[in-house]
Amino acid sequence: VCLIITPEPARAPVRIRPPPPRPPPARGAESKQTVSSEPPTKPIVRRRAKSLSLAAGPKKPLKSPQVRFVDSLGLDLEEVKVFEVQEHPLIPQHVMFRLLMSSELSFGRPPELSLPYFKPCFPESAGEQPDFLSRLHRQRVCLDRVRCSDQGITGTIQVLNLAYEKKVRVHYSFTNWRTHTDAAACWVSSGRCGDFGSTETDTFRFRLPVPPFILQPGAALEFAICYHVIGRDYWDNNNGQNYKLSCHSYKVTVPRECENSIVHFT
Numbered sequence: 001v002c003l004i005i006t007p008e009p010a011r012a013p014v015r016i017r018p019p020p021p022r023p024p025p026a027r028g029a030e031s032k033q034t035v036s037s038e039p040p041t042k043p044i045v046r047r048r049a050k051s052l053s054l055a056a057g058p059k060k061p062l063k064s065p066q067v068r069f070v071d072s073l074g075l076d077l078e079e080v081k082v083f084e085v086q087e088h089p090l091i092p093q094h095v096m097f098r099l100l101m102s103s104e105l106s107f108g109r110p111p112e113l114s115l116p117y118f119k120p121c122f123p124e125s126a127g128e129q130p131d132f133l134s135r136l137h138r139q140r141v142c143l144d145r146v147r148c149s150d151q152g153i154t155g156t157i158q159v160l161n162l163a164y165e166k167k168v169r170v171h172y173s174f175t176n177w178r179t180h181t182d183a184a185a186c187w188v189s190s191g192r193c194g195d196f197g198s199t200e201t202d203t204f205r206f207r208l209p210v211p212p213f214i215l216q217p218g219a220a221l222e223f224a225i226c227y228h229v230i231g232r233d234y235w236d237n238n239n240g241q242n243y244k245l246s247c248h249s250y251k252v253t254v255p256r257e258c259e260n261s262i263v264h265f266t
Helices: 052-056 093-106 133-139 256-265
Strands: 110-120 141-149 152-160 166-173 180-186 186-193 198-209 220-229 232-236 243-253
Touching: 052 198, 133 141, 133 152, 133 198, 133 232, 141 220, 141 232, 141 243, 152 166, 152 220, 180 220, 180 232
Parallel strands: none
Antiparallel strands: 110 243, 141 152, 152 198, 166 180, 166 220, 186 198, 220 232, 220 243
C-alpha cells in the first residue's frame, strides 16, 4: 500500500497591528477617582432647537446701566437752581447757623445762638386795659390777649353774646396784605363781664401758624378779627391800624458743655 501525502499550500503571513496609544489622563483625575460599583454615567448633551433662533428674533443692544441716587422717600438728592445776576440765593437758616458756629469755634470765641421771635406792637393783655369794656360794647368784638411761642401765635377774643349762632375768624397776612389767610377761632366758654356782670360775652381762641422761613429779622405779621352774627360782620382792627407783630432776635451764649451737641444735631 502506498500512501501519497500532498503538502498543504503555503499561507500568506497575517500582519499584526499594534494598538493605538492611549491619551494621557487629565491632571488630578487620578486623585479624584473613587472606587464605585456603579456604571459610569454618560454626559447629557443638550442641543439647541432650530426654531429658537427664529422665535428669539434679532438681538437687542445692551443698554449701559444708569445710576440714580435717591433718599429714603425716593426723591432726588440733588436739585439744580439757576440764579440770575440780580437774584441773591436764599441760604437756609440751619446752614448759616452751622457756618457761624464753625467760625466762632475756630476763633476760640464762645458760640452764640440767634433766636428769632415775634413781638407784638400793642399791649399783649388788651383785656386788662381800662377802656376794654367800652370798646367791646362799641365794636361787639375785641382782642382779649395774645401770646407768642415756638408753636405759633395764640390768643383769645371776647364777643358780645348777640345770638346763639356766631362765627369768629382772624384775617392775617405776612406780605403786607398782598396775600392773606383766614383762621377760624373756636368757642371756649361763656360768661359775664362789666359792672355786676350785666354783659354776656363769649370767649373764642385762635392760633396762627408761623412757617420757619418767615422768622427773619424785619418780617411782620398783621391781623384783624371779624365777628359774624345775625347776618352782620363786626370788626376789631385796632382802631384801623390792624394788630401788628414784628420779628426780632436775641442772642444766647451756648455753654461749653453743649457746643459739640449743638453743632452735631443742628
